[in-house]
Amino acid sequence: IMVLPRDGLKDHQGKALKYDKVYYVGEQDFYVPRDEKGNFKRYASVGESHDDVVKAMRTLTPTHVVFNGKVGALTGKAALTAKVGETVLIVHSQANRDTRPHLIGGHGDYVWGDRASSATRQSATSRPGFIPR
Known part of the structure; x- marks a missing residue:
C-alpha cells in the first residue's frame, strides 16, 4: 500500500x-514447503501447513517470487x-527483501526512496515509487 500526501x-x-497514469507493481515472495524428495508439499487445510510454512520462511529463501500475485501478471x-509523452507513476512494493525495479532503456525523473519526504531528481530507480521519463 502506498499512501500519497493529501496535497x-x-x-x-x-x-x-x-x-x-499510475501502475502498482507488487513483488511477493512465497515460501512453499518441500518434502524429503524436494517436491512441493500439499495440505488438506491451511492450518495443517502452518509449521512447515514457518520453517520454510525462516530460511529467508523464497521458493517463488512473483509480481502482482502470479506468473505473467504483467505480461501480454x-x-x-504508456503512450509516447505520457508520464507514469510506478509504485513498487516488496515487503520481504530489499529489491529495486530497473527500467530497461529508461530511467526515473523523480525517485522516492525509503522514508524520503521529498523527491530527488536523478537518473536511477529506487523504491517505493518513481516516475519514468
Missing part, C-alpha cells in the same frame, strides 16, 4: 507533480503500457 506529490522545489494483455 499530492511534489518535486524537490515543492511544485506539484502531474502524471497521466496485462502489460504496463
